Amino acid sequence: MRPEHCVTRNHIEVWRERALPSGPERIRFGTVLRGSLLPILVWAGIGFFVYFTYNPLVATILGGLFAVSFIVGFGLRRRAKHSVRCSVYGALGGVLDKSMAGF
Known part of the structure; x- marks a missing residue:
């Protein structure tokens, strides 16, 4: 795979793709996080809840x-x-995307 085509919207899906540019182009790590803000907050909220409620x-x-x-x-x-x-961005975006599949 050519390096200039690796970090594109075709390989990295951010939850609901709200923060992605309109076409295939390089995106930054901040864009991946901004597009995944809701799943990050859900993971953090559940983590804090179980930490203080259970153990x-x-x-x-x-x-x-x-x-x-x-x-x-x-x-x-x-x-x-x-x-x-590309692997880091895609893995992070993929985990956050798939964890929100039911919402």
């Missing part, structure tokens, strides 16, 4: 689930010959 161990398990999902997504993208940058 810090439950919040740690939730964080571990997020980390495992990110690592699997990163590994799959690297295996598909994406760059490290």
Whole structure:
């Protein structure tokens, strides 16, 4: 895959694509985070809720689930010959996108 085509909207889906430019072009990490603000807030809110309501161990398990999902997504993208940058952006966007599928 050519490096200039790796970090595009075709390879990185941000939740509801609100923050993405209209065509294929390079995007920055801040754009990925801005487009994923709602899923980030939901993950953080659930983490704080279970930390204070149940136990810090439950919040740690939730964080571990997020980390495992990110690592699997990163590994799959690297295996598909994406760059490290594209793999990080895609894994983060993918985890946040798929975790909000029911909303």
